[in-house]
Amino acid sequence: MQKNIREVGITSWYINPAGKLDMDKLLKAFQEFYRENSEMWLEKFDYKEAGPHLLLMAFLQRVINGGGKINREMAVGTGRTDLLIEFNGERFVLELKLKRLPSARQKGLDQISRYLDTLGMTKGYLILFEIKPSSIIPWETRVKWEDISHQNKEITIVEM
Structure with a gap:
């Protein structure tokens, strides 16, 4: 009989006691991974915007495959959110931006x-x-985590 990752308990580090995805913990782990590995990987991409996006999706995919799914470029109204993660009845919206301009x-x-x-x-x-x-x-100045309120929404800004 084959067991999935959650049954074995390998991925328990990103699941909270209620059995839900701890997105904050997962993204903080990605910040650490990105800091340690991104420069080596990003130099391989000709299309510079693709590199950070692909690294994040690859990092998340190994986790989300244990019980959820990642929707990429999901149509939302007249726009497209970069990632919509569904896991154990919850949804998480992630918008990804390169810091090309201060805006x-x-x-x-x-x-x-x-x-x-x-x-x-x-x-x-x-x-x-x-x-x-x-x-x-x-890296000491670029890695940041900030929870803010914007237009009556709770937005966590993750910088790296």
Whole structure:
């Protein structure tokens, strides 16, 4: 008889005691992974926007496969959210942005707020990827975690 990952208990580090996905813990683990591994991987991508997105999706996929699914570029109203994760009856909206311009944060906040409105949700995640190398913007200043209220939504801003 074959058991899935959750039955074996291998993935319990990202599941809370209620059996739900601990998205905060999962994204904090990704921040650490990204800090340690991204520069080696990102130099391989010609299309620079794809690199951070693919690393996050690959990191999440190994976890979500244990009991959920990842919807990429999910149509939400007139837009498309980058990732909609479904796991054990819950949904998580993640909007991903490269920090090309200072306006990336505000644009991302406004976008995710619209998506959350359309989905009838009040909590989401904005993931901001710094595109400048760590020799210019060191990891100590680029890795951030902030919970804010924006347009009556709870948004967690994850920067790396």
